[in-house]
Amino acid sequence: xxxxxxxxxxxxxxxxxxxxxxxxxxxxxxxxxxxxxxxxxxxxxxxxxxxxxxxxxxxxxxxxxxxxxxxxxxxxxxxxxxxxxxxxxxxxxxxxxxxxxxxxxxxxxxxxxxxxxxxxxxxxxxxxxxxxxxxxxxxxxxxxxxxxxxxxxxxxxxxxxxxxxxxxxxxxxxxxxxxxxxxxxxxxxxxxxxxxxxxxxxxxxxxxxxxxxxxxxxxxxxxxxxxxxxxxxxxxxxxxxxxxxxxxxxxxxxxxxxxxxxxxxxxxxxxxxxxxxxxxxxxxxxxxxxxxxxxxxxxxxxxxxxxxxxxxxxxxxxxxxxxxxxxxxxxxxxxxxxxxxxxxxxxxxxxxxxxxxxxxxxxxxxxxxxxxxxxxxxxxxxxxxxxxxxxxxxxxxxxxxxxxxxxxxxxxxxxxxxxxxxxxxxxxxxxxxxxxxxxx
Amino acid sequence: xxxxxxxxxxxxxxxxxxxxxxxxxxxxxxxxxxxxxxxxxxxxxxxxxxxxxxxxxxxxxxxxxxxxxxxxxxxxxxxxxxxxxxxxxxxxxxxxxxxxxxxxxxxxxxxxxxxxxxxxxxxxxxxxxxxxxxxxxxxxxxxxxxxxxxxxxxxxxxxxxxxxxxxxxxxxxxxxxxxxxxxxxxxxxxxxxxxxxxxxxxxxxxxxxxxxxxxxxxxxxxxxxxxxxxxxxxxxxxxxxxxxxxxxxxxxxxxxxxxxxxxxxxxxxxxxxxxxxxxxxxxxxxxxxx
Numbered sequence: 189x190x191x192x193x194x195x196x197x198x199x200x201x202x203x204x205x206x207x208x209x210x211x212x213x214x215x216x217x218x219x220x221x222x223x224x225x226x227x228x229x230x231x232x233x234x235x236x237x238x239x240x241x242x243x244x245x246x247x248x249x250x251x252x253x254x255x256x257x258x259x260x261x262x263x264x265x266x267x268x269x270x271x272x273x274x275x276x277x278x279x280x281x282x283x284x285x286x287x288x289x290x291x292x293x294x295x296x297x298x299x300x301x302x303x304x305x306x307x308x309x310x311x312x313x314x315x316x317x318x319x320x321x322x323x324x325x326x327x328x329x330x331x332x333x334x335x336x337x338x339x340x341x342x343x344x345x346x347x348x349x350x351x352x353x354x355x356x357x358x359x360x361x362x363x364x365x366x367x368x369x370x371x372x373x374x375x376x377x378x379x380x381x382x383x384x385x386x387x388x389x390x391x392x393x394x395x396x397x398x399x400x401x402x403x404x405x406x407x408x409x410x411x412x413x414x415x416x417x418x419x420x421x422x423x424x425x426x427x428x429x430x431x432x433x434x435x436x437x438x439x440x441x442x443x444x445x446x447x448x449x450x451x452x453x454x455x456x457x458x459x460x461x462x463x464x465x466x467x468x469x470x471x472x473x474x475x476x477x478x479x480x481x482x483x484x485x486x487x488x489x490x491x492x493x494x495x496x497x498x499x500x501x502x503x504x505x506x507x508x509x510x511x512x513x514x515x516x517x518x519x520x521x522x523x524x525x526x527x528x529x530x531x532x533x534x535x536x537x538x539x540x541x542x543x544x545x546x547x548x549x550x551x552x553x554x555x556x557x558x559x560x561x562x563x564x565x566x567x568x569x570x571x572x573x574x575x576x577x578x579x580x581x582x583x584x585x586x587x588x589x590x591x592x593x594x595x596x597x598x599x600x601x602x603x604x605x606x607x608x609x610x611x612x613x614x615x616x617x618x619x620x621x622x623x624x625x626x627x628x
Numbered sequence: 629x630x631x632x633x634x635x636x637x638x639x640x641x642x643x644x645x646x647x648x649x650x651x652x653x654x655x656x657x658x659x660x661x662x663x664x665x666x667x668x669x670x671x672x673x674x675x676x677x678x679x680x681x682x683x684x685x686x687x688x689x690x691x692x693x694x695x696x697x698x699x700x701x702x703x704x705x706x707x708x709x710x711x712x713x714x715x716x717x718x719x720x721x722x723x724x725x726x727x728x729x730x731x732x733x734x735x736x737x738x739x740x741x742x743x744x745x746x747x748x749x750x751x752x753x754x755x756x757x758x759x760x761x762x763x764x765x766x767x768x769x770x771x772x773x774x775x776x777x778x779x780x781x782x783x784x785x786x787x788x789x790x791x792x793x794x795x796x797x798x799x800x801x802x803x804x805x806x807x808x809x810x811x812x813x814x815x816x817x818x819x820x821x822x823x824x825x826x827x828x829x830x831x832x833x834x835x836x837x838x839x840x841x842x843x844x845x846x847x848x849x850x851x852x853x854x855x856x857x858x859x860x861x862x863x864x865x866x867x868x869x870x871x872x873x874x875x876x877x878x879x880x881x882x883x884x885x886x887x888x889x890x891x892x893x894x895x896x897x898x899x900x901x902x903x904x905x906x907x908x909x910x911x912x913x914x915x916x917x918x
Binding site: 271274275278282299300301303304305306389390396397398399447448449450451452457460461464466582583585586589590593596597599600601602619622623 | 666668669670671672673676751754755756757758773774775776777778858859860861862863864865866867868878880881882883884
């Protein structure tokens with residue numbers, strides 16, 4: 189019995205060795221027979237979860253099937269959750285990690301990474317005819333301007349984002365919510381604690397979670413009251429216009445017209461609240477349009493966010509872009525991928541056909557895109573008429589993060605609106621001084 | 629001969645040192661260096677010298693003290709409750725009963741689940757409009773926003789921690805309980821010890837070293853609690869659940885790496901001091917012989 193076991197073991201070892209030798213031999217033969225077949229460079233793109241990540245994943249499949257051979261590049265998409273995405277990008281870029289070659293960045297983050305020297309300037313690639321097969325001026329000028337820092341281009345625009353006011357057409361009319369005062373009063377009417385017969389639990393929602401989207405929503409209030417974030421190298425968001433904006437924002441929580449756990453509300457929860465008819469109207473990203481529309485159909489429509497009494501609405505807008513990791517060994521290959529996705533007839537039109545508003549003339553005027561994204565015309569007009577751009581400064585991103593901290597304190601009642609804004613402005617001054625941008 | 633034996637023994641430390649130096653010691657030294665700089669994302673490779681300013685700014689502002697209070701309360705309550713519940717569970721499991729092994733597995737489930745999963749699970753369950761807990765509370769006519777009210781949010785985080793980590797304390801103490809010599813217990817019983825006296829004067833002193841280990845590990849770990857608190861509340865509402873770990877993260881997230889590093893160092897020092905304090909208290913002879 190023992191001898192049998194020993195023999196079985198020996199046979200097993202011999203079998204494994206034979207399989208290994210045969211495998212190595214086949215592999216070696218294939219390489220010898222096909223010495224000229226160069227290995228494709230694998231470019232890794234890190235993306236943040238959301239509808240756009242799904243579009244990019246589909247586009248990557250097409251890229252790998254149809255363009256990879258010609259460009260000699262393989263594209264791999266790595267998706268990260270919304271909570272961890274920005275930290276991952278920050279630590280990897282600052283640590284000069286090579287774990288990805290392309291990252292998505294909101295254009296407001298470009299300056300700080302450009303100043304740190306951890307993302308690749310693209311001007312050399314753009315002017316090199318071997319690497320740039322397309323016309324960079326295909327992008328809308330506003331989109332190109334937004335990816336520049338100190339005259340250098342650091343990113344390729346991928347899509348423009350804005351926020352709409354989504355409202356239930358069966359419950360409210362636009363003129364009931366087009367100004368902040370009316371917005372608050374109408375929200376009370378659709379909050380059960382004010383009106384037990386309300387068909388919705390609460391009037392509206394808020395991006396109250398301490399995340400980057402919170403100040404982005406608040407800027408809509410700020411701009412609509414005529415305020416600015418930074419002006420002439422000074423933080424000015426704590427001026428009287430800023431205070432009005434902060435007060436109005438705080439009223440939503442104080443009056444209880446938003447869900448009481450507002451501090452946990454970010455994109456997914458705001459989406460669920462609107463989609464499931466828990467609120468009558470709410471500010472939300474354009475990316476949510478398809479999901480909300482498919483859930484509520486004609487019962488929901490979009491309009492620009494409210495304005496100050498007698499004033500003009502303001503629209504938040506930013507561009508999501510692709511940057512090349514400064515530590516990447518595959519920068520040229522990464523550039524090819526980025527331009528294929530946004531400027532190539534196949535790649536760009538494919539993304540456009542999903543409804544992704546790549547800011548190029550070709551995509552935005554394409555009938556397939558228009559059909560897929562019927563809201564685009566309104567979105568375009570909103571950006572054109574009411575759009576505000578964010579300051580291009582290395583200090584802006586950390587200032588915005590401090591605003592998250594202090595706006596959270598304000599909404600919870602820990603600080604008064606004026607104190608919260610003053611504290612944030614005080615820290616903004618220090619950050620701007622450190623970046624050499626104070627008073628500049 | 630003896631000297632050779634000591635040197636040879638020291639060699640056994642090498643594998644762990646080879647791992648610890650790059651992943652622990654070097655980052656620790658870097659953190660010390662960063663804490664002395666005005667270092668942000670934008671000047672990461674060209675920061676200016678801050679000296680002790682980061683530490684001074686921290687202790688002179690309200691945020692550090694608020695987070696210290698939140699963390700202190702959090703650590704005190706969760707460690708105390710987990711050790712007490714863990715001890716009670718261990719004593720309960722010391723008896724033989726039907727279904728013991730199945731119950732053991734069920735109790736251990738929370739430890740096995742990833743903290744991030746726990747976070748998302750409770751975020752949904754505690755949500756005012758969509759959560760099952762809020763739904764049950766509304767049926768019972770209890771009007772409270774668990775995540776929206778400051779005290780309730782902190783209490784919820786504490787309860788979640790107790791739910792997750794009590795099994796860990798139970799496991800450690802139960803293992804210790806199994807090592808108590810039965811001869812000692814039998815001798816005490818023959819001497820007429822009541823159940824209470826058996827526990828208080830025989831079992832508890834024998835369990836103290838293992839309880840000390842559980843308390844130290846849990847204290848250090850509770851100080852570092854981050855994942856599910858951040859996922860569920862993000863430190864809010866306001867700063868109601870902003871523990872020291874979350875404050876460290878918030879500074880880092882703001883790109884203020886200097887402040888984040890300085891606070892990390894302070895937390896490390898506090899964790900060491902607290903562990904040392906526990907250790908001294910729990911193993912003191914006065915406690916054992918009282």
